[in-house]
Amino acid sequence: MNVRGTGQRTPDRSTAPIYSRQHVQTRKRRPARLPWWRQPPVGYVVTFPLVGLGLLIPFGLQHLGIDNAFLDTPFVLVTLIIALIWGTELAVLSILLGTLTFDIYFLPPVSFSLLNVSGVGDKSCLHGKS
Numbered sequence: 001m002n003v004r005g006t007g008q009r010t011p012d013r014s015t016a017p018i019y020s021r022q023h024v025q026t027r028k029r030r031p032a033r034l035p036w037w038r039q040p041p042v043g044y045v046v047t048f049p050l051v052g053l054g055l056l057i058p059f060g061l062q063h064l065g066i067d068n069a070f071l072d073t074p075f076v077l078v079t080l081i082i083a084l085i086w087g088t089e090l091a092v093l094s095i096l097l098g099t100l101t102f103d104i105y106f107l108p109p110v111s112f113s114l115l116n117v118s119g120v121g122d123k124s125c126l127h128g129k130s
Contacts, residue, residue, distance in 0.1 A: 043086030044093070051097040054078040055105065071106050072098075 036042065054074035061068045075098030083091035 038085060040086065040090065043082065043090040047082055047086075047090055047094050047097065050078045050082060051075070051094060051101060054098060055101050058106070072102055075099075075102060 054077070057074040058068060058071045075094075079091055079094045079098060082094045
């Protein structure tokens with residue numbers, strides 16, 4: 001290896017591995033294979049029980065009398081685990097399932113109707129009259 005402009009040689013100190021062209025070309029032709037448990041169909045099957053497990057944790061804490069303010073934390077952890085193992089597609093499915101189960105089991109039913117809203121057409125609040 002020459003130092004620029006001097007013509008002197010310096011020892012090659014490169015630690016980068018050198019691969020032959022043949023090795024690089026065969027690596028490009030043969031894509032990496034995932035283990036069987038990381039395949040997307042397995043992830044679809046496992047997502048539902050994992051979200052159910054995330055649902056059992058807050059129920060168990062409530063059964064023990066522990067009032068937990070962070071009821072949605074197990075769903076977030078389940079989503080993170082699924083995202084790390086199976087990727088974003090199944091993580092989005094986990095988010096949707098977790099939100100649906102949290103809404104059904106932990107939030108009180110709320111009905112909204114325009115007929116129930118009072119004071120919508122009342123202009124007295126604009127004039128300072130009560």
